[in-house]
Amino acid sequence: MRLLVLGGTEFVGRAVVEAAVGRGWWVTVLNRGRNTVTQSGVVSLQGDRLSPDGLAALAGLSFDAVVDTWSWTPAAVASAAASVSATSYAYVSSRSVYAWPAAAGASESAPLVGPSDDLSDYAGIKRAGELAAVERFGDRALLVRAGLILGPHExxxxxxxxxxxxxxxxxxxxxxxxxxxxxYIDARDLAAWTLDALEAGLGGPFNLVSxxxxxxxxxxxxxxxxxxxxxxxxxxxxxxxxxxxxxxxxxxxxxxxxxxxxxxxxxxSDVSRALATGLRCRPxxxxxxxxxxxxxxxxxxxxxxxxxxxxxxxxxxxxxxxxxxx
Missing domain, CATH: 3.90.25 (UDP-galactose 4-epimerase; domain 1)
Structure with a gap:
């Protein structure tokens, strides 16, 4: 698998990179260069998605899958999804996209918040990011609705x-x-499930917590x-x-x-869909x-x-x- 990770140096993105390298995948990361990529053999590119030419380093490249952990301006997700040449796109979203308060035992069919580009509205911008991924990739957009994320490098x-x-x-x-x-979900378990799901060609929303x-x-x-x-x-x-x-x-x-x-x-949260597709959570x-x-x-x-x-x-x-x- 040829994987592009947008970010890849801090917490969740770092776990994804480490897991993919461990599988022998070809891994490329694109980020602003503020942190060093620690995995050997990873192709590291620099680019700021908030800049007009921030994705220029990806010109001419193609991938089997993309993992995007962006948390803020939805336009950054939209520009990446529209520009990158890939088969599938995993957007690490949040269970915050459910209308608050989500009911006990809520599944992926629970009511959602509306999209927003107001950075003070975390739920709204995450939902807007989801919609940007879906607009470009349709049923090949994997929406990883994570809850509380814990683990090394938090x-x-x-x-x-x-x-x-x-x-x-x-x-x-x-x-x-x-x-x-x-x-909660250990970032490493989130990474493992996400890569499995991409390899299996899964798409759509999944609640991803234990x-x-x-x-x-x-x-x-x-x-x-x-x-x-x-x-x-x-x-x-x-x-x-x-x-x-x-x-x-x-x-x-x-x-x-x-x-x-x-x-x-x-x-x-109801996580039966993720469990049925292979989610495993360490103690x-x-x-x-x-x-x-x-x-x-x-x-x-x-x-x-x-x-x-x-x-x-x-x-x-x-x-x-x-x-x-x-």
Whole structure:
């Protein structure tokens, strides 16, 4: 397979490149050159899709498939889809394209948001990106509607924050209930499924996260303790106590959503279509352990995307909540 990856140096794109090289595919990446491609044998081209001639480096080239991880201006997806010579096009989209809040157990047939080019409307621009891919490639457009993405090289900071917090030790505010089910996808599992799907000629939308209950808050935090070797003590708190303290789900306490409408929308997606086409998800302990090993290898500080806000509860705020709970 001749694969073009638009991006390919940071998180999801990097996982796709590594997986494709591991399969012996011919891999070309096109990006702005801000980061170095670490895989040997990969053809690296530079181009800025927001510039008039940003795709000039692709002139005369053809590919079996393209993987596009672009998150912002939909026009960049449209220009790439219209310009590249390829058989199929995988656009890494988001479950955010479903009208909020998505119902519990929502499948790919759930209502969608309208497209938008307003960069403050993440759901709208992702939907616009989907439509741009479909307009050019039709049923050969693979729409990878990912949910929460974790794993080594994460540049949002969710799992790295929990690992760093647990590694510090002491009492750790653990948002309950412990059995709260979580859905996520390891970037490497996303990459493997996407390449399998492209090779099989699949198209259309797929929810791509683990099955509901693949992990829980308890198994996530236990894996963090095991990976770091920490002596931290988890202090479980009821959702109402956390919310009453002004803690923001998802941002102050990454990954966590309290039981109810928000949790159902984020962590109960129907993924039967992806499972039926070969999705396999590694256990939470493996994702956590590998992420911790990567963090240690780079000095313990995870990279942070400049276009995304930092996440995590401030130590003094956590201490105040723990004191009140006692």
């Amino acid at each position: 540049n949002i900071g969710r799992l790295p924050w929990w690992l760093s917090r647990v590694a510090r030790g002491g009492d750790v505010l653990a948002p309950g209930p412990p059995s709260l089910p979580l859905q 099955p509901p209950g693949h992990a829980t808050m308890s198994s996530l935090l236990a894996a963090c303790i095991a990976a770091t070797g920490s002596t931290a003590s988890l202090r479980w708190a009821e959702p109402s106590a956390i919310l009453d303290a002004g803690v923001q789900p998802w941002t102050d306490l990454p990954i966590w959503m309290p039981p109810g409408e928000m949790h159902d929308a984020m962590h109960t 939470i302990w493996k994702t956590v352990a590998d992420t911790w090993a990567w963090l240690q290898a780079i000095g313990g500080v995870a990279p942070q995307r400049p276009d995304r806000p930092a996440v995590g509860l401030a130590p003094d705020a956590e201490a105040a909540i723990l004191k009140e709970l006692r």
